[in-house]
Amino acid sequence: MTFSLHGIGVSGGYAIGRAQLYSHARLEAPHYLLHPEHVEAEVARFTEAVESVRAELLALQTHIPGGAPPELSAFIEVHALILSDSMLSEVPKRRIREQRCNAEWALAQQTEALIAQFESIEDEYLRERRHDVRQVADKVLKSLMGHPGHAPLKTVDEGDSILVAHDLSPSDMVLFKRHPFAGFITDLGGTTSHTAILARSLGLPSVMALHNARALIQEGDWLIVDGIAGVVVVEPDQAILDEYRLRRNQWLLEQKKLRRIKSSPSTTLDGIDITLMANIDLPLDVPHARAENVAGIGLFRSEFLFLNRDDLPGEDEQFEAYREVARGMAPKPVVIRTLDVGADKSVRWMQQDSINPALGLRAIRLCLAEPQIFLTQVRALLRASHYGKVRILLPMLASLSELDQALALIAAARGSLRVQDIPFDEHIAVGGMIEIPAAALAAEWFARKLDFLSLGTNDLIQYTLAIDRTDDAVAHLYDPLHPAVLGLIDHTLRVGARLGKPVSVCGEMAGDPRLTRLLLGLGLTVFSMHPAHVLAVKQQVMRSHIGELTPLARKLLRAGQPERIQELLARINQ
Ligand code: PEP
Ligand code: MG
Numbered sequence: 001m002t003f004s005l006h007g008i009g010v011s012g013g014y015a016i017g018r019a020q021l022y023s024h025a026r027l028e029a030p031h032y033l034l035h036p037e038h039v040e041a042e043v044a045r046f047t048e049a050v051e052s053v054r055a056e057l058l059a060l061q062t063h064i065p066g067g068a069p070p071e072l073s074a075f076i077e078v079h080a081l082i083l084s085d086s087m088l089s090e091v092p093k094r095r096i097r098e099q100r101c102n103a104e105w106a107l108a109q110q111t112e113a114l115i116a117q118f119e120s121i122e123d124e125y126l127r128e129r130r131h132d133v134r135q136v137a138d139k140v141l142k143s144l145m146g147h148p149g150h151a152p153l154k155t156v157d158e159g160d161s162i163l164v165a166h167d168l169s170p171s172d173m174v175l176f177k178r179h180p181f182a183g184f185i186t187d188l189g190g191t192t193s194h195t196a197i198l199a200r201s202l203g204l205p206s207v208m209a210l211h212n213a214r215a216l217i218q219e220g221d222w223l224i225v226d227g228i229a230g231v232v233v234v235e236p237d238q239a240i241l242d243e244y245r246l247r248r249n250q251w252l253l254e255q256k257k258l259r260r261i262k263s264s265p266s267t268t269l270d271g272i273d274i275t276l277m278a279n280i281d282l283p284l285d286v287p288h289a290r291a292e293n294v295a296g297i298g299l300f301r302s303e304f305l306f307l308n309r310d311d312l313p314g315e316d317e318q319f320e321a322y323r324e325v326a327r328g329m330a331p332k333p334v335v336i337r338t339l340d341v342g343a344d345k346s347v348r349w350m351q352q353d354s355i356n357p358a359l360g361l362r363a364i365r366l367c368l369a370e371p372q373i374f375l376t377q378v379r380a381l382l383r384a385s386h387y388g389k390v391r392i393l394l395p396m397l398a399s400l401s402e403l404d405q406a407l408a409l410i411a412a413a414r415g416s417l418r419v420q421d422i423p424f425d426e427h428i429a430v431g432g433m434i435e436i437p438a439a440a441l442a443a444e445w446f447a448r449k450l451d452f453l454s455l456g457t458n459d460l461i462q463y464t465l466a467i468d469r470t471d472d473a474v475a476h477l478y479d480p481l482h483p484a485v486l487g488l489i490d491h492t493l494r495v496g497a498r499l500g501k502p503v504s505v506c507g508e509m510a511g512d513p514r515l516t517r518l519l520l521g522l523g524l525t526v527f528s529m530h531p532a533h534v535l536a537v538k539q540q541v542m543r544s545h546i547g548e549l550t551p552l553a554r555k556l557l558r559a560g561q562p563e564r565i566q567e568l569l570a571r572i573n574q
Pocket of ligand 2: 395435456458459
């Protein structure tokens with residue numbers, strides 16, 4: 001039966017494919033087919049992994065350190081029992097033989113099936129045991145990953161699958177870079193959540209906030225994802241499929257046409273050069289940024305190096321990553337933001353028990369509470385600055401004392417490198433993100449101590465309007481055109497102009513072509529966005545005359561009523 005679901009389109013384009021219901025384990029596990037001759041060796045590899053985890057648990061049980069909590073022994077016993085259950089230790093072998101798939105995949109599938117069974121148990125105590133199942137399965141998975149088997153006969157291509165999830169974390173999205181899905185849909189999420197931001201950076205058509213897609217869609221259902229209108233069609237009939245194939249082809253054609261302006265300068269009709277830069281999450285995004293001919297990296301969200309792992313990346317590992325980006329873009333500038341974890345970007349080593357994490361120990365607050373983490377990162381950034389044009393960006397500044405502390409730590413890192421004779425750029429620029437209303441209102445004080453400012457409009461809107469950017473229930477209230485938001489942006493831009501300090505926008509507003517002309521009219525000249533949006537924004541820049549846009553933008557700033565604002569925006573975009 002055909003039916004459609006409506007949500008928020010967070011990433012443009014159309015995808016047509018079969019539903020694959022989400023499982024974190026599946027995303028972490030590689031998936032490939034085996035040569036028939038290697039199937040029994042794969043079963044043996046799985047048995048070995050189970051045995052090594054059993055030995056590990058036994059060793060732990062017999063060497064419980066004095067002073068350990070008394071529950072530890074019972075806890076290990078539960079894990080040993082789970083491991084011995086044939087559902088976990090035997091059924092995956094059957095899956096390997098039947099599907100001729102690798103052991104990691106067989107285990108991941110079986111774990112998900114088991115967890116689904118646990119989730120339907122009414123008794124809360126028993127239901128909670130699903131976490132133990134996952135932990136035991138993760139141990140076996142880790143052991144398997146450390147001992148690879150025979151080379152795959154064929155890697156399974158997920159290019160025509162659409163991932164269907166209740167919710168996805170930014171860490172899951174990072175794993176998507178390894179699993180090329182055609183698109184994805186989720187029940188929860190807001191348009192500027194980091195999950196949505198990553199979806200855009202992957203260029204995957206996606207729809208979020210569908211509420212009950214996960215419950216209504218079955219594995220293998222045919223789906224159409226319309227990331228533009230925010231619609232998902234389930235089990236479409238032939239006529240609908242034909243219609244969407246047509247729309248997809250037209251959309252692809254438009255994208256192709258846009259490529260013609262790739263090497264054109266981003267200059268307005270009245271001759272003002274506009275700097276278009278790229279936001280990236282990992283060094284492997286550099287080629288995408290370069291392909292769009294950007295003027296540099298305006299925001300490298302360094303925290304993605306810290307996700308999906310149990311430990312912290314050390315100084316050398318970070319240095320390598322930052323140098324790769326700096327070298328890859330040289331001589332163009334690369335703005336690297338210091339660690340911004342917390343809120344929706346949780347890391348395993350950080351205990352996140354805050355009731356309201358978006359207002360908690362996030363970003364620079366966390367770094368100042370854990371100065372060693374910050375110092376390690378700053379040393380790595382400074383070392384990388386020797387190999388390209390690196391700039392440091394501090395996230396989520398609210399008070400000047402935070403800025404002073406961060407600058408003192410940067411000075412300490414510089415001093416330690418000098419003592420060790422390690423070269424770095426002595427003139428490295430340090431900037432701050434303006435993404436908390438207090439910082440926008442006090443922009444002058446921040447600008448005086450910093451080399452540049454960058455408006456993080458995603459958080460600026462979240463904190464100005466008191467709207468959780470990840471919560472789909474309030475997603476309709478998330479409004480970049482709210483007069484208070486525009487007032488804060490305008491104020492910051494004016495402060496920057498007056499003090500001669502460059503101000504950029506690196507939030508999602510910078511990549512929305514419907515807002516380009518308004519921002520130009522407000523005086524913005526540096527935009528940083530996902531590489532995928534650069535050409536659409538450039539197209540707007542090239543047809544704009546700032547002299548004509550300025551009075552209209554100022555008029556819009558003075559308008560209060562949403563209808564009037566929309567009317568003026570339409571005039572600006574005419
Ligand atoms: C922002 O808040 O606008 C921003 C660019 O940072 P992030 O989206 O990573 O919070
Ligand atoms: Mg932010």
